[in-house]
Amino acid sequence: MNALDQVPAEFLTALGSLRKARCRSELHLDEIPAPSRLAPFAVALGAEVIGPVPHPAPAAVHGPVSAALVRAAGTVDDDNEELATGRFILLYDPDGSAVWDGEFRIVTYIRAQLEPEMGNDEMLGSVAWAWLVEALENHRAPYRAAGGTATRVLSESFGTLSDRPGSIDIELRASWTPAGPDIRSHLEAWSDMVCTFAGLPPLPEGVTALPRRRRN
Structure with missing residues (x-):
């Protein structure tokens, strides 16, 4: 029996919709090991935005192939820095939860690193959550039961590492329930979120970009 014969049709439909997602070429997505204890079926993607970002930046199908093509075209090199990173995990339980x-x-x-002075901004978490809500709405991705946590992470170095400048990162952990097995718009909305965290325009109307991180 083929292994796919044991996978529920609804989850296969969701996987097919993910493959149709079109994301910005600055975002590099690759499949990563999915957690095995959270649900009977799962798929996970890891994302990173590497700068400086090429312009113009046409849309590209996500995945290892598109990332390889971007690197082959010379738009990414080892001297560039990571502007943002993230994970997207889709869980499926046929019995429901x-x-x-x-x-x-x-x-x-x-997760993305910010300018140090942004660390004391009391609205930082609210802005990050607003980006998520706006991205889902802009991509018409129906959802419910959304929740999340925004965290500011301060890193300071001491001793032999005291010359290393301090840094402040913003982390957003969020989850929500899509209205059905069509996950394409959800992945596209989330990928825009990662680019927003990296400081890349465009942003939803009325939302202010966080300053790009300093180069050391």
Whole structure:
């Protein structure tokens, strides 16, 4: 029996919709090992935005192939820096979950480094969450039961590392339940979020960009 014969049709539909997602070429997505204890079926993607960013930046199909093509074209090199990183995990439980309020659940993580003076901004977490809500709405990605946590991470170095400048990162951990197995718009919305964290325009109307991180 083929292994795919044991995978529920609804989860296969969701996987197919992910493959159709079109994301900005600055964002490099690759499949990574999925957690095995959160749901009977799962798929995970890791993302990174590397700068400086080429212009113009046409849309590209996500995945290892597109990332390889970008590097082959010379738009990414080893001297560039990581502007943002993230994970996108799709969980599926055929029996459903009362906690999720559905059979599917999307779990995400985004992290980016900010200008030090932004660390004391009391609105920082609210802005990060607003980006998520706006991105889902802009991509018409229906969802429910959304929740998340925004965290500011201060790093200071001492002793032999005292010359290393301090840094402040913003982390957003969020999850939500998509309305159905069509996950394409959800991945596209999330990928825009990662680019927003990296300081790349365009942003949703009325939202102010966080300053790009300093180069050491």
